[in-house]
Amino acid sequence: MTDRSSIPAPADPEPVLAVRDLKKEFPLKKRPAVKALRGVSFDARAGQVTGLVGADGAGKTTLIRTAAGLLAPTAGTVTVLGLDSAADSIEIQSRVGYMPQKFGLYQDLTVEENMALYADLRGVPVAERKARYRILLQMTDLSAFTKRRAGALSGGMKQKLGLACALIKSPKMLLLDEPTVGVDPVSRRELWKIVYEMVEKEGIGVLLSTAYLDEAERCQHVVVLHEGAMLAEGAPATFREQVAGRTFLVDPPSGVKPREIQMRIAGQERILDATIRSGRVRVVTAEADKSPIIDSLSGPWHAEVENAPPTFEDAFMATIPQAHRIDLSKPAQTSTSAEKHGTGEVVVQTRDLTKRFGDFTAVKGITFEVRRAEIFGLLGPNGAGKSTTFRMLCGLLPNTAGEISVAGQNLRRSRSRARSRLGYMAQQFSMYGQISVEENLRFYGRAYGLSRKRLQKRLQWAYEEFGLDRWRDKAAGQLPGGYKQRLAMAAALLHEPEILFLDEPTSGVDPLARREFWLRINGFAQQGVTVVVTTHFMEESEYCDRMLIMSMGKTLAMGTPAEIRTLARTEKNPAPTIDDAFVALAEGTISGNDATPAADLQGDDP
Amino acid sequence: MHALRRIVALMKKEFLMILKDPRSRFVIIGPPLIQFFVFGYAATYDLKNVSYAALDESKTAESRQLLSRLDGSENFNRVKTLLSDREIDDVIDRQNARLVVHIGSEFARSIHSGRPAAVQVIVDGRNSNVAMIALGYISTIVAEYNEKLAAGGRLAGRGPGLVLVSRAWFNRNLQSRWFIVSALGGIISMVVVMILTSLSVAREREFGTFDQLLVAPFTPGEILLGKSLPGMLFGLMDALIFCAGAVYWFGVPFRGTVFALVTVLACFIVAIVGVGLLVSSLSVTMQQALLGSFVFMMPAVVLSGFATPIENMPRWLQLATHVNPIRYIIKALRQVFLEGADVYMLWPQIWPLIIMAAVMLPAAGWLFRHRTQ
Numbered sequence: 001m002t003d004r005s006s007i008p009a010p011a012d013p014e015p016v017l018a019v020r021d022l023k024k025e026f027p028l029k030k031r032p033a034v035k036a037l038r039g040v041s042f043d044a045r046a047g048q049v050t051g052l053v054g055a056d057g058a059g060k061t062t063l064i065r066t067a068a069g070l071l072a073p074t075a076g077t078v079t080v081l082g083l084d085s086a087a088d089s090i091e092i093q094s095r096v097g098y099m100p101q102k103f104g105l106y107q108d109l110t111v112e113e114n115m116a117l118y119a120d121l122r123g124v125p126v127a128e129r130k131a132r133y134r135i136l137l138q139m140t141d142l143s144a145f146t147k148r149r150a151g152a153l154s155g156g157m158k159q160k161l162g163l164a165c166a167l168i169k170s171p172k173m174l175l176l177d178e179p180t181v182g183v184d185p186v187s188r189r190e191l192w193k194i195v196y197e198m199v200e201k202e203g204i205g206v207l208l209s210t211a212y213l214d215e216a217e218r219c220q221h222v223v224v225l226h227e228g229a230m231l232a233e234g235a236p237a238t239f240r241e242q243v244a245g246r247t248f249l250v251d252p253p254s255g256v257k258p259r260e261i262q263m264r265i266a267g268q269e270r271i272l273d274a275t276i277r278s279g280r281v282r283v284v285t286a287e288a289d290k291s292p293i294i295d296s297l298s299g300p301w302h303a304e305v306e307n308a309p310p311t312f313e314d315a316f317m318a319t320i321p322q323a324h325r326i327d328l329s330k331p332a333q334t335s336t337s338a339e340k341h342g343t344g345e346v347v348v349q350t351r352d353l354t355k356r357f358g359d360f361t362a363v364k365g366i367t368f369e370v371r372r373a374e375i376f377g378l379l380g381p382n383g384a385g386k387s388t389t390f391r392m393l394c395g396l397l398p399n400t401a402g403e404i405s406v407a408g409q410n411l412r413r414s415r416s417r418a419r420s421r422l423g424y425m426a427q428q429f430s431m432y433g434q435i436s437v438e439e440n441l442r443f444y445g446r447a448y449g450l451s452r453k454r455l456q457k458r459l460q461w462a463y464e465e466f467g468l469d470r471w472r473d474k475a476a477g478q479l480p481g482g483y484k485q486r487l488a489m490a491a492a493l494l495h496e497p498e499i500l501f502l503d504e505p506t507s508g509v510d511p512l513a514r515r516e517f518w519l520r521i522n523g524f525a526q527q528g529v530t531v532v533v534t535t536h537f538m539e540e541s542e543y544c545d546r547m548l549i550m551s552m553g554k555t556l557a558m559g560t561p562a563e564i565r566t567l568a569r570t571e572k573n574p575a576p577t578i579d580d581a582f583v584a585l586a587e588g589t590i591s592g593n594d595a596t597p598a599a600d601l602q603g604d605d606p
Numbered sequence: 607m608h609a610l611r612r613i614v615a616l617m618k619k620e621f622l623m624i625l626k627d628p629r630s631r632f633v634i635i636g637p638p639l640i641q642f643f644v645f646g647y648a649a650t651y652d653l654k655n656v657s658y659a660a661l662d663e664s665k666t667a668e669s670r671q672l673l674s675r676l677d678g679s680e681n682f683n684r685v686k687t688l689l690s691d692r693e694i695d696d697v698i699d700r701q702n703a704r705l706v707v708h709i710g711s712e713f714a715r716s717i718h719s720g721r722p723a724a725v726q727v728i729v730d731g732r733n734s735n736v737a738m739i740a741l742g743y744i745s746t747i748v749a750e751y752n753e754k755l756a757a758g759g760r761l762a763g764r765g766p767g768l769v770l771v772s773r774a775w776f777n778r779n780l781q782s783r784w785f786i787v788s789a790l791g792g793i794i795s796m797v798v799v800m801i802l803t804s805l806s807v808a809r810e811r812e813f814g815t816f817d818q819l820l821v822a823p824f825t826p827g828e829i830l831l832g833k834s835l836p837g838m839l840f841g842l843m844d845a846l847i848f849c850a851g852a853v854y855w856f857g858v859p860f861r862g863t864v865f866a867l868v869t870v871l872a873c874f875i876v877a878i879v880g881v882g883l884l885v886s887s888l889s890v891t892m893q894q895a896l897l898g899s900f901v902f903m904m905p906a907v908v909l910s911g912f913a914t915p916i917e918n919m920p921r922w923l924q925l926a927t928h929v930n931p932i933r934y935i936i937k938a939l940r941q942v943f944l945e946g947a948d949v950y951m952l953w954p955q956i957w958p959l960i961i962m963a964a965v966m967l968p969a970a971g972w973l974f975r976h977r978t979q
Contacts, residue, residue: 394821416823424821428814432619434626439619446615447822449608475626491818501821 016173016205017044017067021076024062036062038228039076044207044221046172047199051219052209053316055510056482058225060209061101064177067207068098081172094122097171101178103162107151111142111161114150118165136164139194154383156187163194174198176208180215181507184381184536185579186586192218211510213313214539222312224319231319239315245288246272247314250281250297251304259522259543261303266519268296273317275515276542278577279562284314313511320512344372347499347530348393352402355388362388364553365402370532370546372498375525377547378534381586385553386534387427390503393532394424407499420448423497427504429484433477437468437487440476441494448495455494462490465520482513489520500524502533506540518543538579549585556585609828616824616832620806624836633801634840638794642848645790646856649913651782653681656740659703661688666714672725672751676707681743698730705729705740717755776944784859787852788943789912792935795845795871796878796906800899802837803882807974808895826975830967834879841875842868852943861946870942870952873959874935880966881931887973910936931962 022040025033037059044050052060065071067078069089078085080092105114115136119129137143140160145153150161159179166174176195180188192215198204208219216222216236223233232239252261262281266274270292273284283293283305290305297303348370355363363385370376378386391397393406404410409418431440441462445455463469466486471479476487485505492500502521506514514537522543525531533544541547542561549556549564557564561578567590568581576584584590624630658676662669676682685703688694697703708726716723727744729737777784810816819829849867852858885898908914909923910932916924927933938955941947949956 391817394817396817396820416825416828419821420823422821424818426814426817430813430815430818432623432815433813435619435622439622443615443619444818444822446618447612447819447824449611449823 014046015043016046016081017050017207018079019043019063019067019076020079022063022066022073022078023075024059024066024071025074035228037066037073040223040225040228040230041076042223042230042233044173044205046205047203048220049195049199049206049208049218051216051222052207052225053211053213053216053222054209054225055211055320055512057227057480059228060211060225061177063225064098064175064207064209065100068096068175069093094169095172097166097169097174099162099166099174099176099179101181103159103165105150105158105162105165108149110147110149111137111153112146114161115165115168118168122169124169132168132170136167139197140164141190154187154381156183156190156381159183159187159191160194163191167198170202172204174204174206174208176206178209178211180210180212185538185582186381188212188215189583213316213511214311216312216316224316226320231321236312239312239319240310243284243310243314243318245307246285246318247308247310248283248285248290248293248305249277249308250283250293251306252279252281253301253303256301256303257545259518260526261297261301263519263522264301265293265296268292271296273314273515277539278565278575279542282308282314284318286318316511346370347372347374347407348376348532349405350389350393350402353389353392353399353404354401355385355392355397356400362553363392366548366550366553366555367402368548368555368558370530372530373525373528374545375521375531375533375543377541377544378532378550379536379538379541379547379582380550380556381536383552384550386536386550387503388553389550390501390532390534394422394501395419420495421497422499422501423492423495424501425488425492425503425505427507429488431476431484431487431491434475436473437476437479438472440487441491444491445494450495458494458496462494466490482509485509485513485517489517493524497529499530499532502531504534504536506535506537514540538582539577541578549582551586557581608823609825612824613828613832613835616829617835620833620836624802624840630802630805634798634844637797637801638844638848641794641797642790642851645793646783646787646852649782649786651735651739653736653739653743655683656681656705656736656743657685657703658682659686659688659694659697659706660684661691661694661706661708663691663711664709664713668714668717669709672709672748673707675747675751676744679743679747681740694728698728701730703730704733704736705744707744783856784944785940786913787856787858789936789939790852791845791849791871792874792932792939793907793912794848795841795875796903796932796935798844799837799841799875799878800882800885800903801896802840803834803879804885804889804895804899805892806833806837807883807886808889808892811890812892826971830883830971830974834883837882838872838875838879841878842871845871845875849939858943860943862942863948866947866949866952867939867942869949870935870938870956870959873956873963874931874938876963877931877959877966880963880970883970884966884973887970906930906932909933912936928958929962931959934959 020041022037023035024037025035027033040059040063042050052063054060062071066073067080067085069080069085069092072086081095083092085092106117109117112133115133116129119132124132137146140163142157142161142164145157150158153161163176163179166176174195180191183191195206195208199206210216216239220235221233222236222239224231250261250265252258258276258279258281262274262276265271265281265283270286270289271283272286273282275282285292290307293305346369350369351367353363353366354361366385366389368376378389380386388397392399392404395406395410407418407421432443435443438459441459442455445458450458463472466489468483468486468490471483471487476484479487489505492502506517509517518540521531521533525545535541541564544561546558546560547564548558557567564578564581565576568576568584570576573580581590624634660673660676662673673684677684686697688697688706691708694706694708697706706728708728710724710726713723713725725748727741729741731737807816810819824832846868849860853860881902882899885902886895889895889898909916909919909927909930911927912932916927916933919927934955938947938952941952941955945951
């Protein structure tokens with residue numbers, strides 16, 4: 001795969017960035033230094049998008065910051081546009097566009113003022129500015145919002161503005177550090193369009209890091225990093241060839257949920273990966289042989305297995321060393337008995353739920369119900385009203401009109417005891433950063449009134465279930481990203497709630513951690529826990545039993561993943577994904593209203 | 607029972623957070639210590655070594671006696687002896703001396719002939735406070751000199767008929783340090799309690815931990831109580847430590863009862879916690895909370911009688927000081943230290959604090975509930 005000749009390179013492009021045996025260590029007090037990069041070498045070329053792909057802690061940000069001249073390498077070199085990153089950092093910074101993960105937009109300045117500020121900082125001649133602004137505003141679709149405060153823009157628009165500011169001085173090279181994290185699918189597609197335009201029109205080289213594996217397919221050249229080491233590089237196609245014949249799709253038999261099939265397969269011998277895609281389970285095996293799948297599906301789970309064309313994601317999962325894979329075999333191997341909960345009582349219900357902030361209506365008449373042991377997804381782009389709906393359900397916001405009932409109560413008005421029946425995990429990391437993992441868990445345990453004995457038992461459970469044992473005395477704020485999320489989840493589950501509210505639990509979480517997270521959620525649902533989850537990852541909605549797609553505060557569609565996908569089925573696209581359905585719904589080319597009668601989906605319930 | 611356990615859990619967590627966070631740790635130790643020494647040493651009204659110039663045109667034994675009395679006191683320090691009255695302007699303009707004592711050529715003759723003898727004092731009025739106090743000292747010295755002359759029979763038959771003998775009670779030498787340091791415990795505990803409580807809710811809002819707390823089975827009252835008790839304890843502890851410091855470091859007498867001291871401090875701190883929580887409920891970020899605290903503290907200290915007497919203020923401001931909790935603690939602390947007051951004597955200071963706490967805490971609770979959106 002490291003064979004350069006296989007790169008479909010347009011007309012002999014010169015390297016704009018050359019990384020040679022790059023090592024970076026961060027010394028720590030008392031403990032051994034963190035090896036963020038352990039000898040990485042690759043080239044990025046002009047007129048190409050080079051993708052840096054890897055999970056959290058792979059070293060992506062360290063590499064990009066080193067290339068931008070913000071960090072000095074411990075060993076090795078980075079040459080950018082022929083300049084050494086350590087020696088000529090000032091010169092590099094004036095020629096390169098760099099967009100860090102959190103771009104420094106001034107929230108109280110308008111779009112125009114932010115751009116003018118960056119033009120000043122980068123010394124763009126006044127005469128050229130007007131034309132440059134026009135091109136960038138047009139490209140980013142922000143022309144209509146020049147007078148709006150940056151703080152009042154949606155997440156996707158902020159990223160686009162950040163990109164526009166990074167491009168303000170026609171750079172020769174663009175460094176983008178996870179530009180699409182936390183951005184909804186529509187905005188993600190737009191960001192990519194801008195990047196391609198820059199590459200094609202101005203012929204610049206782009207180095208872009210991402211934890212979204214589907215985005216790797218959009219790059220001409222991909223570099224896979226894992227825990228500081230480079231595992232592979234090459235064009236996405238060469239990656240796909242690696243797993244040719246090893247990828248399969250499993251059709252769940254009727255009456256069996258795909259996630260039950262997935263849980264049986266995942267973690268078995270010679271199975272490298274198992275995920276749910278469009279209602280089917282996608283499996284990557286160690287060899288070109290489907291017998292390990294068939295072996296793990298016996299009796300009532302017997303299912304059809306067929307070959308599938310490989311994707312980059314399959315190859316990535318196969319490339320990641322086995323030892324780092326999560327043990328998937330543990331979660332409850334319960335029978336399909338969870339099915340009988342599935343049609344149980346209504347646990348969460350809203351009718352014409354509406355929220356107004358002044359003149360602005362954030363949520364307009366949302367009606368849905370969630371039954372016991374269901375996984376219910378609230379989907380939509382940033383600013384759709386998901387979080388507002390969610391906060392009303394949890395009792396954090398009063399509703400303007402309509403009705404809410406959670407476990408038979410409106411939590412806004414109910415006594416505190418009703419709240420002890422639900423678990424909540426906020427979008428932002430919401431544990432106390434200064435105190436240790438154990439102290440956080442103990443606090444929440446006591447807050448929910450666990451007795452000393454039960455608390456001890458639950459702490460033990462949390463340490464085992466979430467692998468937090470070795471972190472227990474560490475300050476929560478210093479945990480790595482994935483463990484923060486585990487801790488938050490452990491705290492939400494400590495008191496064994498009946499209903500679990502999860503607000504964007506996988507936002508900014510890498511693909512490995514996301515797989516692990518959904519397997520856990522499946523396990524809890526099988527044990528009878530009702531889960532309400534918001535997400536802007538459309539593919540994750542495949543894990544939900546039912547979902548509601550929102551946009552601009554209104555319901556676009558509601559139903560099972562299969563029903564939503566069916567909405568977007570056209571002659572041209574006979575097997576649409578949820579992503580396709582969402583984009584079609586959001587653009588208004590199809591209407592979801594005919595799929596909404598919620599009661600019908602539940603059949604003959606009281 | 608469950609409520610109690612939840613409050614204890616929250617308190618434990620708050621204690622941990624305060625003690626583990628270096629900034630919070632500094633708030634309870636740093637500013638109080640700085641205030642204690644800065645106020646103790648720097649804030650004093652006693653004038654020492656006032657620079658003055660003398661212009662003695664009399665040049666007699668009498669004039670020299672008067673001037674030597676000035677030189678002999680520790681309050682004055684002669685920096686220049688002038689030769690003519692044309693030099694006076696220059697000395698004052700350049701701030702070489704704060705005042706000039708001008709003894710006319712007729713001075714001794716007037717004394718001996720029984721006529722009133724005038725001594726002119728020219729004072730730099732740019733700092734009115736120093737000028738007033740210095741003038742006061744000079745008149746005392748002149749009066750003493752007068753008495754001596756009368757006693758010596760030099761002022762034939764014209765000795766003063768009335769002699770004023772003054773005795774200052776409670777602070778015999780009228781040391782301003784006693785006045786300042788005795789009330790310092792109130793100011794210190796206020797700063798600590800205000801900052802800790804106003805930050806406590808705002809910090810959770812800013813770090814996004816507040817929602818998690820609201821979703822847990824806490825009632826707003828429990829959250830307020832659990833969050834304010836640690837701040838109260840730290841505030842009380844600080845106040846008591848520095849009261850002890852006032853006695854053992856600065857030698858301020860403690861004449862009242864410890865019980866009265868603790869009671870009035872506790873009432874005061876509860877009232878201040880109410881203010882702190884009010885600020886906290888109104889602010890979204892820690893910055894706003896800190897600013898809000900200072901917006902309250904600055905005028906409250908000025909209107910408390912801590913440094914300048916309330917009696918000097920215009921009538922409407924004097925009325926306004928009645929709703930200022932610091933006014934009561936300052937008065938009460940001086941009573942406990944210098945007057946030797948017990949709880950009974952402090953009652954007029956205690957009940958307004960109790961009323962303020964009773965209004966402020968529910969108001970904070972109400973606001974807290976209505977701002978949780």
